[in-house]
Amino acid sequence: MARVDVIMPQMGESIAEGTLSKWLKKVGDEVKRDEPIFEISTDKVDAEIPAPSAGIIVEVIVNEGQTVPVDTVVARIETDKGASLEVSASAPAPVAAAETTPTPVASSSAPVTPVSAAATSDASNGSSSNDLESRLRRKSSPLVRKMAAEKGIDIAQLQGSGIAGRVTKRDFLEFIESGASLPTAGTASGATKPSMYAPGGVDSHHPLPQPWPGDRVETMSKMRALISDHMIHSRRTSAHVTSFMEIDFTRVAKIRASKRREFEAATGEKLSFMPFIIKATVDAIRKYPIVNSSVAGNDVIYRKPVNIGVAVALDWGLIVPVIKHAEDLSMTGITRSLNDLAARARTKKLSPAEVEEGTFTITNPGVFGSLTGSPIINQPQVAILCIGTIEKRPKVITGADGEDTIAIRTCSYFSLSFDHRVIDGAVADQFMATIKKNIEQFPENGVV
Numbered sequence: 001m002a003r004v005d006v007i008m009p010q011m012g013e014s015i016a017e018g019t020l021s022k023w024l025k026k027v028g029d030e031v032k033r034d035e036p037i038f039e040i041s042t043d044k045v046d047a048e049i050p051a052p053s054a055g056i057i058v059e060v061i062v063n064e065g066q067t068v069p070v071d072t073v074v075a076r077i078e079t080d081k082g083a084s085l086e087v088s089a090s091a092p093a094p095v096a097a098a099e100t101t102p103t104p105v106a107s108s109s110a111p112v113t114p115v116s117a118a119a120t121s122d123a124s125n126g127s128s129s130n131d132l133e134s135r136l137r138r139k140s141s142p143l144v145r146k147m148a149a150e151k152g153i154d155i156a157q158l159q160g161s162g163i164a165g166r167v168t169k170r171d172f173l174e175f176i177e178s179g180a181s182l183p184t185a186g187t188a189s190g191a192t193k194p195s196m197y198a199p200g201g202v203d204s205h206h207p208l209p210q211p212w213p214g215d216r217v218e219t220m221s222k223m224r225a226l227i228s229d230h231m232i233h234s235r236r237t238s239a240h241v242t243s244f245m246e247i248d249f250t251r252v253a254k255i256r257a258s259k260r261r262e263f264e265a266a267t268g269e270k271l272s273f274m275p276f277i278i279k280a281t282v283d284a285i286r287k288y289p290i291v292n293s294s295v296a297g298n299d300v301i302y303r304k305p306v307n308i309g310v311a312v313a314l315d316w317g318l319i320v321p322v323i324k325h326a327e328d329l330s331m332t333g334i335t336r337s338l339n340d341l342a343a344r345a346r347t348k349k350l351s352p353a354e355v356e357e358g359t360f361t362i363t364n365p366g367v368f369g370s371l372t373g374s375p376i377i378n379q380p381q382v383a384i385l386c387i388g389t390i391e392k393r394p395k396v397i398t399g400a401d402g403e404d405t406i407a408i409r410t411c412s413y414f415s416l417s418f419d420h421r422v423i424d425g426a427v428a429d430q431f432m433a434t435i436k437k438n439i440e441q442f443p444e445n446g447v448v
Contacts, residue, residue, distance in 0.1 A: 002079045004053045010070040011047060011352045019067040019222040020074060030056050039348060041222035045319065045355050048348045055079040144172050159237065159380055178296060223317035234379045239420040242374035245432045248440050249390050249410040252276050259447045267332050273390055274364065275335045280438035281385060282306050282326045285360060288431040290423055292359045294380040300422055309358030309378060310338060312345040319345050320378060322358040331447050366390060372413040382422055388413035
């Protein structure tokens with residue numbers, strides 16, 4: 001019999017492990033080569049993993065919800081269709097993490113929660129997969145941890161560019177080349193460790209909430225836990241300030257209405273308001289490059305490419321695919337990239353490279369009717385633009401004769417959350433004013 005191992009793939013240079021979030025096939029199912037058989041979650045992206053060969057799944061080794069290192073065998077496929085189905089007695093049937101038996105955690109302050117096989121394994125080794133120290137260790141690959149140990153660098157003190165603050169090989173090499181200094185590993189052994197429930201350097205003395213009778217307890221998904229870490233990391237890192245501005249979309253709405261059918265016929269792409277916003281933002285970034293930067297200690301890194309991340313809401317979380325080199329794209333190019341990335345984000349077809357190296361992020365809660373918001377900056381970026389709902393409103397307009405009248409205008413509230421460490425309020429408002437001007441004076445032929 002010819003059996004093929006199905007392994008946990010490495011979905012990017014800095015990825016050391018993955019969570020098998022869902023089995024799409026079960027033992028006994030016949031699969032085709034490249035047919036999706038399971039889904040994984042990493043700190044970069046959720047993805048469907050295809051079968052390495054055609055055949056029958058004869059063994060499932062890793063359960064749903066279990067986190068394992070890359071290259072771990074998760075299943076086996078029998079490629080000889082004529083062979084009898086032999087299922088390993090040791091192979092566990094796939095079980096959803098939420099269906100595992102609730103296990104009490106040995107702590108007076110920890111709630112009783114469903115624990116996955118991976119978490120149980122961690123607990124048996126004397127460590128909790130949810131404590132801060134473990135999360136900090138997971139912010140880098142084994143290679144980066146080895147490099148840091150050789151240099152005596154405490155990687156927990158570095159600002160990583162990966163989701164959840166993961167320190168990549170590139171981050172580490174850039175830090176070394178910069179000549180900057182940070183506390184070395186072991187020097188802060190007596191220092192107070194930050195709590196994920198309190199600002200950096202402040203311990204939380206409050207007990208964790210306990211479930212009450214009748215409550216339902218669910219362990220966070222891999223993506224939700226990573227989003228949580230990433231948001232807390234960002235609030236601790238950047239000095240958040242938010243500025244708001246109302247923008248008149250009446251001109252853009254008319255241009256879109258008049259060019260929409262022609263544009264869609266020529267390109268095969270649907271034309272929404274977002275490409276207009278991205279184009280206006282990219283042009284404003286060229287004028288104010290500080291909003292397209294990152295902070296590394298006392299250094300400011302001005303990014304050359306303008307890589308626009310666009311937040312896409314999913315049923316199971318949030319992901320930010322990136323339009324690379326948006327400064328080189330026309331409206332058609334921006335629209336194609338935007339539509340393609342958003343569609344593949346919703347079907348879990350994105351590669352890790354397509355959610356990396358963003359330099360500026362746009363989020364659009366307005367599609368759900370939100371007037372505006374004050375979003376958290378997507379580290380290691382220094383600003384994020386929020387788009388409120390675009391709707392018709394009564395506005396006071398001054399006519400050519402100087403008389404004021406009330407008119408119906410299509411408007412939206414934009415907000416910019418920015419890092420006050422490097423962006424002054426005046427610069428943030430000038431940047432927003434430039435976006436406002438670019439949209440309100442968008443050229444008639446700018447769609448071509």
